[in-house]
Amino acid sequence: MTHNLLVVDDEPKLCDLLSSALSQNGIQVFTASNGLHALKVLEQEDIDLVISDWRMPGMDGPQLLAEIKQRYPQLPVIVMTAYSTVKNAVQSMRNGAYDYIAKPFDIDELDITVSKALQFRDILKDNQRMRAELEEQQQFDSLVGDSPAFRRVLQAVDSVRESSATILLTGESGTGKEMVARAIHKHGNRADKPFVAVNCAAIPEGLLESEMFGHRKGAFTGAVADRVGRFQQADKGTLFLDEVGDMPLALQAKILRALQERVIEPVGDPRERKVDVRVIAATNKNLLEAVANKEFREDLYYRLNVFPIPLPALRERVEDIALLARHFAHSLGATAGKRISGFSPEALQAMASYAWPGNIRELQNCVERATIVASGQVIEETDLPGYLFGSQPQGAEAGTSISVGPQVPSDLDAALAEVEKAYILAALHQSNGVQAAAAQMIGISERSFWYRLKKLGIQVDKIVR
Numbered sequence: 001m002t003h004n005l006l007v008v009d010d011e012p013k014l015c016d017l018l019s020s021a022l023s024q025n026g027i028q029v030f031t032a033s034n035g036l037h038a039l040k041v042l043e044q045e046d047i048d049l050v051i052s053d054w055r056m057p058g059m060d061g062p063q064l065l066a067e068i069k070q071r072y073p074q075l076p077v078i079v080m081t082a083y084s085t086v087k088n089a090v091q092s093m094r095n096g097a098y099d100y101i102a103k104p105f106d107i108d109e110l111d112i113t114v115s116k117a118l119q120f121r122d123i124l125k126d127n128q129r130m131r132a133e134l135e136e137q138q139q140f141d142s143l144v145g146d147s148p149a150f151r152r153v154l155q156a157v158d159s160v161r162e163s164s165a166t167i168l169l170t171g172e173s174g175t176g177k178e179m180v181a182r183a184i185h186k187h188g189n190r191a192d193k194p195f196v197a198v199n200c201a202a203i204p205e206g207l208l209e210s211e212m213f214g215h216r217k218g219a220f221t222g223a224v225a226d227r228v229g230r231f232q233q234a235d236k237g238t239l240f241l242d243e244v245g246d247m248p249l250a251l252q253a254k255i256l257r258a259l260q261e262r263v264i265e266p267v268g269d270p271r272e273r274k275v276d277v278r279v280i281a282a283t284n285k286n287l288l289e290a291v292a293n294k295e296f297r298e299d300l301y302y303r304l305n306v307f308p309i310p311l312p313a314l315r316e317r318v319e320d321i322a323l324l325a326r327h328f329a330h331s332l333g334a335t336a337g338k339r340i341s342g343f344s345p346e347a348l349q350a351m352a353s354y355a356w357p358g359n360i361r362e363l364q365n366c367v368e369r370a371t372i373v374a375s376g377q378v379i380e381e382t383d384l385p386g387y388l389f390g391s392q393p394q395g396a397e398a399g400t401s402i403s404v405g406p407q408v409p410s411d412l413d414a415a416l417a418e419v420e421k422a423y424i425l426a427a428l429h430q431s432n433g434v435q436a437a438a439a440q441m442i443g444i445s446e447r448s449f450w451y452r453l454k455k456l457g458i459q460v461d462k463i464v465r
Helices: 012-022 035-044 061-071 083-094 107-141 148-160 177-186 205-213 249-261 287-292 298-304 318-336 345-353 359-373 412-430 435-441 446-456
Strands: 003-008 027-032 049-053 077-082 099-103 167-170 195-199 238-242 278-283 307-310
Touching: 003 012, 003 035, 003 107, 012 027, 012 107, 027 035, 035 049, 035 061, 049 061, 049 107, 061 077, 061 083, 077 107, 083 099, 099 107, 148 177, 148 307, 167 177, 177 195, 177 238, 177 278, 205 249, 249 298, 287 298, 318 345, 318 359, 345 359, 359 412, 412 435, 412 446, 435 446
Parallel strands: 003 027, 003 049, 049 077, 077 099, 167 278, 167 307, 195 238, 238 278
Antiparallel strands: none
């Protein structure tokens, strides 16, 4: 197996020495002269191990270690330090370094330390791969439902899976667009080829072109080596462009050309490369409205919209809620070491009556919490989160209307507190526990939101898991 190793030191001779000593047995060595340079390399290359000096100008070893642990928590780091400052190495171990080597070091000892660190990295990668395969299988299995609305989706998937037509999946956030894309790939004629997913909203605009098409070494500052883009990674397979409506206009023209002519041009390389990619795009935006507002290219819209598949919101397929809930309870119960046999009629009724603004993703989170809370094999109504009951938001008008029933409360303050708590819990659930987003969702400041959490005794970590 080939490994990529990054050496960070402000002494060029030491970098050369380590490169010569380690550039064997399938190890490719990259070098950086300081911490900032190292972070640029890490953005461009898939590095398996970092060996960093302790003292460097600018960003030193401890600062670089802290940045790596924050950005790449599973990337092992070996710290180099002088014999006289071994206490620094001990501190670095406490701060997350994998190991340390003392200067001057013995090459054989260095080889052993590097070998162990790379084995550790391989184990982490294998665990990530197995988790990803399990999640992918769970996602595929989650295409559960028998409602008329969902049967239309399954019929569309069956019709298009063997073709190479470009597909546009539309629907609200959480409706399962990536699950459908993976199902199309798995059941199509490209199933044995790569499935490459790109979240167009998650990549900085300045890096999107390089991410999509790749680049040549030296094409821009920080391009320390050639990089293969997502189109080439997905060659002969499927490229899933999630949140395509958030793609910058400047890049849309180049994506259009790649789709029309099946060729790409890496940044800094005038040579064209042919690619054979099946594109599935997804968005929760109204692209026709974006076209009218000059935010999305009309020609790209029609190129993507060859075979549209609209995904229904969960409130439009209420018949499937019980099926999905049982499916999630079975799989999540097994993961949690519990045997969940089903739901009480009252629990199913409560879930069927809720609007599920977060759709399938919200339902899965709800069932996961209920599975953890449940004391028996049947999930009861009392095991469900409180925001499902009473004055919860409804559908697209979530958060805009309150119905506390015809009965006059005996304690108005307590009744209002319950209403306030229901909205806060719903916002926390929809934002997956991100408090700033939840505060913005219900139109209050973060300070006010935190005050209300404390006042109402709401513990975020116990609500969204």
